[in-house]
Amino acid sequence: MSAQVAALRAVLLSLAACACCSAQAQTIDLNRIFSIGRDAVTAVAGVSEEEELKIGREVAGRMLGAAPLVNDPALQGYVNRVGRWIASQSERPDLPWRFAIIDTASINAFAAPGGYVLVTRGLYEILDSEAQLAGVLAHEIAHIVRRHHVTVMQKSAALSAGAQLAQRDNRSALLNNMIGSGAEVFARGLDKSAEHEADAMGVVLAARAGYNPFGLVDVLQKLAARGAADGSLALLFKTHPAPGDRLDQLGTALTPRMANLPVGRELDIRRVVAGAGPVRAAQPLPADGARGLTSQQGSPQPQPSKGGGGIGVDPSQILRGLFGR
Amino acid sequence: MRHVMTGVSGRWLTMLLLALISAMASAEPVTVERDSVLRSEPRTDASVAGNLAKGATGDAVARQGAWVQVKSGALTGWLYSFNVRFGVVTPGSGDGAGAGSALGRVFGPRQKVNVTATIGIRGLDEEDLKQAHFDQGQMQQLDGYAANRDQAAEHAGSAGLTAGKVDYLDQAGSTP
Numbered sequence: 001m002s003a004q005v006a007a008l009r010a011v012l013l014s015l016a017a018c019a020c021c022s023a024q025a026q027t028i029d030l031n032r033i034f035s036i037g038r039d040a041v042t043a044v045a046g047v048s049e050e051e052e053l054k055i056g057r058e059v060a061g062r063m064l065g066a067a068p069l070v071n072d073p074a075l076q077g078y079v080n081r082v083g084r085w086i087a088s089q090s091e092r093p094d095l096p097w098r099f100a101i102i103d104t105a106s107i108n109a110f111a112a113p114g115g116y117v118l119v120t121r122g123l124y125e126i127l128d129s130e131a132q133l134a135g136v137l138a139h140e141i142a143h144i145v146r147r148h149h150v151t152v153m154q155k156s157a158a159l160s161a162g163a164q165l166a167q168r169d170n171r172s173a174l175l176n177n178m179i180g181s182g183a184e185v186f187a188r189g190l191d192k193s194a195e196h197e198a199d200a201m202g203v204v205l206a207a208r209a210g211y212n213p214f215g216l217v218d219v220l221q222k223l224a225a226r227g228a229a230d231g232s233l234a235l236l237f238k239t240h241p242a243p244g245d246r247l248d249q250l251g252t253a254l255t256p257r258m259a260n261l262p263v264g265r266e267l268d269i270r271r272v273v274a275g276a277g278p279v280r281a282a283q284p285l286p287a288d289g290a291r292g293l294t295s296q297q298g299s300p301q302p303q304p305s306k307g308g309g310g311i312g313v314d315p316s317q318i319l320r321g322l323f324g325r
Numbered sequence: 326m327r328h329v330m331t332g333v334s335g336r337w338l339t340m341l342l343l344a345l346i347s348a349m350a351s352a353e354p355v356t357v358e359r360d361s362v363l364r365s366e367p368r369t370d371a372s373v374a375g376n377l378a379k380g381a382t383g384d385a386v387a388r389q390g391a392w393v394q395v396k397s398g399a400l401t402g403w404l405y406s407f408n409v410r411f412g413v414v415t416p417g418s419g420d421g422a423g424a425g426s427a428l429g430r431v432f433g434p435r436q437k438v439n440v441t442a443t444i445g446i447r448g449l450d451e452e453d454l455k456q457a458h459f460d461q462g463q464m465q466q467l468d469g470y471a472a473n474r475d476q477a478a479e480h481a482g483s484a485g486l487t488a489g490k491v492d493y494l495d496q497a498g499s500t501p
Binding site for chain 1: 358359369370390391405406407408410411412448449450451453454455456457458459460461463464466467468470471472473474476477478479480481484485486487488489490491492493494495496
């Protein structure tokens with residue numbers, strides 16, 4: 001409800017701002033402005049679970065168009081079992097949960113509405129334990145449980161009040177307007193308070209699932225130690241509060257509960273199989289946005305791993321093979 | 326008998342050496358981020374070993390769960406890991422801030438070469454996300470990897486994980 005009020009206020013403010021700076025301001029009917037604002041907010045407010053699933057599937061599919069799945073079915077199955085176990089401890093255990101490791105060196109993780117959680121290979125490879133993986137997955141699960149991205153999309157769609165007028169009776173155009181272009185919702189980021197809430201909930205969800213609750217704290221320490229100068233963290237730093245701030249907030253919330261949180265298990269994490277590349281055929285990718293065009297023709301079935309990765313290996317994989325784990 | 330004795334003391338010597346090496350390798354500079362009570366053991370009910378004020382510096386020498394053991398001047402004790410910050414490692418900075426030390430591997434980049442390796446690797450950026458197109462084949466693949474609740478519970482069972490009731494944290498500004 002407060003989100004709707006905030007969105008309504010934003011619409012009205014933006015309309016009022018236009019009115020003030022326009023020479024024709026005097027001729028604008030204030031009642032009509034309020035009516036437009038109200039309609040826009042009402043139209044995007046009631047997103048059903050079915051619509052949420054539709055939006056999430058579209059956004060997740062676009063994300064996989066930008067960064068494909070890592071070709072390691074055993075690893076992907078493992079991440080799904082860990083993720084589903086944690087999601088089973090949440091308030092939305094029966095969503096069609098999907099988890100995946102996507103093939104990019106960026107250090108990040110993404111949650112799309114309806115139960116899609118995508119962790120980058122760059123982040124997965126700096127994790128030391130299943131408890132740390134649980135912390136990351138639980139943070140993303142919390143975003144989905146609290147419908148954080150849906151709220152952000154609603155606000156942003158409500159702001160384009162002009163578009164709303166034309167879409168009041170066209171639900172699918174409305175949902176498309178909410179999604180925007182590509183997977184840009186992940187570039188916009190959420191409110192800081194949504195990130196802090198997901199951290200605090202993530203610790204508890206991991207604890208409920210039987211893991212050491214502090215896996216997420218360890219991961220935030222890793223991110224803080226890397227700092228903003230690390231290029232692989234560029235997007236994450238742009239869309240999230242600084243890891244140090246997140247540790248501060250989380251620490252404040254955790255301190256009164258330290259005496260009675262369960263110890264939980266740490267557990268070894270499953271490593272990415274040697275030589276695993278993206279699920280898509282290993283061809284050099286164009287540097288522009290042309291990847292999306294090829295994706296429309298559908299992906300080939302996963303190629304069986306040839307162990308060494310063959311000829312034409314991505315240089316980053318060689319580095320990983322030599323120095324990574 | 327003599328042979329056995331030698332074996333035992335040899336094993337002790339090896340363990341002692343390993344402990345020394347690990348203690349030496351794991352010292353990691355830290356800064357205390359908020360006023361903290363140092364405990365003699367990693368437990369909230371352990372005796373107080375001293376206090377460290379915000380801004381105090383020291384070396385982290387061990388960790389256990391949410392706790393990190395810090396040595397600062399004459400004081401040594403345990404405090405919550407979220408109350409300290411470890412040195413920032415900048416890409417290509419070589420040995421800066423203990424990137425190669427044991428705790429650097431625990432809390433920071435695993436190895437300094439790993440940091441160097443990220444330079445020049447093109448990760449996802451805003452433009453990639455805006456240009457992204459839906460990939461049906463990838464989504465089918467993703468659906469194939471899904472686990473149901475039973476499969477998830479089976480994994481938990483074999484890993485020795487048991488579900489428990491834990492209340493959400495009280496958080497300033499959070500909505501119910």
